[in-house]
Amino acid sequence: MKLTRLGKWVFASIIILIPVLLYLNSTENERLKKVPMPTGLDKNVAEKADLLVSEAARKGIRVVITDEFRSADAQDRLFAKGRTEPGDVVTHARGGESYHNYGLAIDFAIASRESGNLLWDMDYDGNGNSRSDWKEVVAIAKTLGFEWGGDWKQFKDYPHLQMTYGLTINDLQTGLRPSINGQPTQVSMRNKIYKFFRNIASI
Ligand SMILES: [Zn+2]
Structure with a gap:
């Protein structure tokens, strides 16, 4: 031709x-x-976590952030739970495999209005508006841009909220970051x- x-x-x-x-x-x-591993929560994620707490409080729900940034070492220790260490399996992610390790995820619980104790009860309706407090919190989180672990198909992680910015774990492991020094x-x-x-x- x-x-x-x-x-x-x-x-x-x-x-x-x-x-x-x-x-x-x-x-x-x-x-x-x-590109170094992050050492704390992403600035935007931290701001949105604060907003989640304050917006939930306006609805009479006390949200407590129970976990946020987690180092890869801390993740490995968590992974060992229920495997090489006693206890139940709490995660399927090794160090570097969780959005927590990149400061892009938080876990929350709800504080009981009566006792102040932390609850992981999806049916609890502390503010008495006939809606699950947990689901109200998730709805707020989604409007703030969080993805909810309860929506996952396989391993449902109900307290987990994350912002991926379109980056997969593989992207993050390669060194791609949503922001460096807040940029x-x-x-x-x-x-x-x-x-x-x-x-x-x-x-
Ligand atoms: Zn989590």
């Missing part, structure tokens, strides 16, 4: 572009490898291009 003049140009451009993109991708890979990065073109080529490479 005879290539047109334009066809030749397109073909030559692609041949030149591929090594350039591979090079850019490998430098990006190196850069991402050096959003998840929308950066660099990350998008990187993800695009990584996805192609994984096909």
